[in-house]
Amino acid sequence: MHPFTVAKLRCLPFFLSFLLLVPSSSLVAQLAPPSTGGVPALMRELAKLGHYKRVLMIGAHPDDEDTELLTILSRGEGAETAYLSLTRGEGGQDLIGPELGDALGILRTEELLAARRIDGSQQFFTRAYDFGFSKTMDDAWKHWPQDSVLKDVVRIIRRFRPQIVVSVFSGTPRDGHGQHQVAGWAAKRAFEVAGDSTVFPELKTEEGLDPWTPLKLYRSARFDPGSEMISFDGGAIDPVTGKTYRQLAMAGRSLHRSQKMGQLQPIGPSESRVTLWEDRTGKGVGGFWAGVDTTLLGLPELRALDPEARAQVERDLAVYSRQLDSLRRTLSFADPIGSAGALGRAERSLAKAMTSAGWPELGAEEHHIEAASAVARGVLFDAVASAPRVTPGGDVVVVSSGRSRPVDGAREALSLFVDGPGGVVRSAPGGNSSDAFQVDTTVVRVGGDLAPTAPYFLRSPRNGWLYDWPTSAIHDWGLPFQSAWLMAGADLGSARGVKVPGSSTASVDREVTYRENDPATGEIRRPVFIVPLVSVKLTPDEVLLPLGKGSVTFTVTLEHGAEGTTSGEVHLELPDGWSKPAPRPFTLTGPDETQVVTFQVRPPERIAPGTFAVHAVAVDSKGASYRIGSFVVDYPHIHPRQYTQPADARVVVADLTLPPVRAIGYVRGAADHEPEALIAAGLPVTVLDSATLASGDLSKFDAIVVGPRAYEIDTTLIDHNDRLLAYAQGGGRVMVQYQQQVFFAGNFAPFPLSLDHRNDRTTDETAPVTLLAPDSPDLRAPNAIGPADWEGWIQERSLYCAHTWDAAYQPILAMADPGEAPIKGCLLEARVGRGSWAYNALAFHRQLPGGVPGAFRLFVNLLGARPHP
Numbered sequence: 001m002h003p004f005t006v007a008k009l010r011c012l013p014f015f016l017s018f019l020l021l022v023p024s025s026s027l028v029a030q031l032a033p034p035s036t037g038g039v040p041a042l043m044r045e046l047a048k049l050g051h052y053k054r055v056l057m058i059g060a061h062p063d064d065e066d067t068e069l070l071t072i073l074s075r076g077e078g079a080e081t082a083y084l085s086l087t088r089g090e091g092g093q094d095l096i097g098p099e100l101g102d103a104l105g106i107l108r109t110e111e112l113l114a115a116r117r118i119d120g121s122q123q124f125f126t127r128a129y130d131f132g133f134s135k136t137m138d139d140a141w142k143h144w145p146q147d148s149v150l151k152d153v154v155r156i157i158r159r160f161r162p163q164i165v166v167s168v169f170s171g172t173p174r175d176g177h178g179q180h181q182v183a184g185w186a187a188k189r190a191f192e193v194a195g196d197s198t199v200f201p202e203l204k205t206e207e208g209l210d211p212w213t214p215l216k217l218y219r220s221a222r223f224d225p226g227s228e229m230i231s232f233d234g235g236a237i238d239p240v241t242g243k244t245y246r247q248l249a250m251a252g253r254s255l256h257r258s259q260k261m262g263q264l265q266p267i268g269p270s271e272s273r274v275t276l277w278e279d280r281t282g283k284g285v286g287g288f289w290a291g292v293d294t295t296l297l298g299l300p301e302l303r304a305l306d307p308e309a310r311a312q313v314e315r316d317l318a319v320y321s322r323q324l325d326s327l328r329r330t331l332s333f334a335d336p337i338g339s340a341g342a343l344g345r346a347e348r349s350l351a352k353a354m355t356s357a358g359w360p361e362l363g364a365e366e367h368h369i370e371a372a373s374a375v376a377r378g379v380l381f382d383a384v385a386s387a388p389r390v391t392p393g394g395d396v397v398v399v400s401s402g403r404s405r406p407v408d409g410a411r412e413a414l415s416l417f418v419d420g421p422g423g424v425v426r427s428a429p430g431g432n433s434s435d436a437f438q439v440d441t442t443v444v445r446v447g448g449d450l451a452p453t454a455p456y457f458l459r460s461p462r463n464g465w466l467y468d469w470p471t472s473a474i475h476d477w478g479l480p481f482q483s484a485w486l487m488a489g490a491d492l493g494s495a496r497g498v499k500v501p502g503s504s505t506a507s508v509d510r511e512v513t514y515r516e517n518d519p520a521t522g523e524i525r526r527p528v529f530i531v532p533l534v535s536v537k538l539t540p541d542e543v544l545l546p547l548g549k550g551s552v553t554f555t556v557t558l559e560h561g562a563e564g565t566t567s568g569e570v571h572l573e574l575p576d577g578w579s580k581p582a583p584r585p586f587t588l589t590g591p592d593e594t595q596v597v598t599f600q601v602r603p604p605e606r607i608a609p610g611t612f613a614v615h616a617v618a619v620d621s622k623g624a625s626y627r628i629g630s631f632v633v634d635y636p637h638i639h640p641r642q643y644t645q646p647a648d649a650r651v652v653v654a655d656l657t658l659p660p661v662r663a664i665g666y667v668r669g670a671a672d673h674e675p676e677a678l679i680a681a682g683l684p685v686t687v688l689d690s691a692t693l694a695s696g697d698l699s700k701f702d703a704i705v706v707g708p709r710a711y712e713i714d715t716t717l718i719d720h721n722d723r724l725l726a727y728a729q730g731g732g733r734v735m736v737q738y739q740q741q742v743f744f745a746g747n748f749a750p751f752p753l754s755l756d757h758r759n760d761r762t763t764d765e766t767a768p769v770t771l772l773a774p775d776s777p778d779l780r781a782p783n784a785i786g787p788a789d790w791e792g793w794i795q796e797r798s799l800y801c802a803h804t805w806d807a808a809y810q811p812i813l814a815m816a817d818p819g820e821a822p823i824k825g826c827l828l829e830a831r832v833g834r835g836s837w838a839y840n841a842l843a844f845h846r847q848l849p850g851g852v853p854g855a856f857r858l859f860v861n862l863l864g865a866r867p868h869p
Helices: 012-019 038-047 067-076 101-119 137-143 146-160 178-193 245-253 307-330 336-356 364-376 471-476 674-680 690-695 715-719 721-729 741-745 853-864
Strands: 054-059 080-085 122-125 164-167 216-220 229-233 271-279 380-385 395-403 414-420 423-426 437-445 487-492 506-511 513-518 522-527 534-539 542-546 552-560 565-573 584-589 594-601 610-620 628-633 641-646 648-654 664-667 685-687 703-706 733-737 769-771 809-811 813-815 827-832 835-840
Touching (some): 038 307, 054 067, 054 178, 067 080, 067 101, 067 229, 067 245, 067 271, 080 101, 080 146, 101 122, 101 245, 101 628, 122 146, 137 178, 146 178, 164 178, 178 216, 178 271, 380 487, 380 506, 380 513, 395 414, 395 487, 414 437, 534 610, 534 628, 534 648, 542 674, 552 584, 552 610, 552 628, 584 594, 664 674, 690 715, 703 721, 703 853, 721 733, 721 827, 721 835, 733 853
Parallel strands (some): 054 080, 080 122, 164 216, 542 648, 664 703, 703 733, 733 835
Antiparallel strands (some): 216 271, 229 271, 395 437, 487 506, 513 522, 534 552, 552 594, 565 584, 769 813
């Protein structure tokens, strides 16, 4: 939030243009105890001043970005840099937790922000939802409307206004992933049309975004070296941290933990390279910035000045530039507060230039100089809430505290404020204030009509494979998240919302947090969420019910969000003809208290296969209804984020015969929800813990299933894989679902298997399937697999199929994407002693939690099958 312009926040075009110009450094460490940032922060801000350099990098996913190049440009050259990812990575896997889909998108968004805090860049997105791996651009366009993706990229270019765009990808088949190809195409096409006022004119009329023409388009040469390359020295040392830019980049890269992307931080030589793709300056590759006006006179706000005004502004800015250079040379590490006077003089020179120019908004330049002033003048500010959660209609008390150091013997007034649902509120002075230290208290009322905290992009159901961004959040479109609903700040030298020409100001904003003390680790900070008075969660949310199976057991978890007591009843809304269990009473006292109730539901005796909806509803004694649950994505390396889901379930009734098994052991894989899906269908599944894998009795299980990518996350499985093989030798059934290089390189299969670097997979979920061994028990019992069983699959058929295999294996199926050779290594069976072992690369991790009937029928066959003689 800009310290001078709070009063203008209702002016949407201005707010949009400014918001996208403020660098992400203002959001660093929001959940950490307060700090001015000291000399390092002052050096960072000073490096950003006195020039106009903006670079936008465009890729498809979290982790596509060239983190080293972003670090060099931002930290090394002081440029404003940003990464635009088409997606939030929702279609991938999670190697650190259970999040998939929307929740995984939240996690990976936060991991991108964590990386950006290290490399100093901003982060943006389009509406595109990651639908999973694709092989061609044409396949991607089947999921994403081409015009919508292009519009979103153009939107960000017009907001961020970069002189240079860097595309990670080429937009050709050599990019591999179809979504990568789309990102390359979109970068090039948006570069061509972003400055054309006839293309997406509504961005001007509806969002206040003027056309913007970038000057250069580069393509990353990380994977595709070109004939004319520009190299950047990633081995140079960053003077602020004492690390090389490569080290910083790899530290940021390592924060993509959900993808297991930890990196070493070598100190040797390193290069980041780009190839010139398009050039409007005519300067070719004379240098990355060749032909680009990187002075402040290149600012869009100053380009249209008449010659006389421009000459005066140029003289004023020359003085400003000399003062900044002098300040950088004389910055004292021992006494950064001594820089405040010189910084104030530079700020007044900038104000003089702005006055000569008609007082335009200079966005990032003003932000950086005010942030530098706050550091130099020792503005230390905190805002702590009385509780980590508040319900609609409730109150939260915010205690704001701030202090600053006098400059040249004089101390200026410190003004504190809280920005809540009702707008900016001036805090009431508390009882522990002095000239040096100010403490204020504010009571914030949360309107009863406010919805629980959730990301803006999840407020509406998706439109196919695009997020439906609500018009009420138009100022957030393209941002990682909306601003926190409860913010606070401190102003020094001015009143919030008042801009005084020539004045020296400092401002600090931060998210209001809840603070508590852990006796073992000390201070812990948490965000403040608006939560439902009664949170309602229904599990399972997807159930496949075999025809003839007696009942489904649903669990409803209620959680209280406030002080006091709430009583009422909870019930299920069920389809007509289903048994309707009586409502269950509940009483919740105090925040976080939970109550769990179960309902056993029976379908009608004569029910046909189909899909049926179930809803859980809690009704309190006042008649208020509650239908949603609140969830939090929370890991040590990210800012915690809350999202909500309706308490709904989908029951798929299908013709499914279960095998006569007594017990199935399951080794859970990455973000693996298959065990719960199997249990809900009526199978006796036990998730195996480390102790059982290491020394437990495995012989009691009729089959043991290893979940997807389990060998990457479970060291006990690796250490005791020999016990699984011995179990199979003794007559057991082992089925290993899709794995990656850790499994293949470790030779954990009973006979040799190999994985091709091209990753044999079938991404078309409708691809025809050929039965190579139609008499195999896999395909015959207890369910006869036919053409209908391959209908309704979601996202993909198979992935990481074996490329070569020993003769001991028998391939059961073949499948292929259109125009490709059949892949036969997706389901392989082998005899092992008196038992059997199977490698199964079919995408059951998508199908079983999604309630796909044919996938269930095949999977349960595999639990009891033996290889065909």
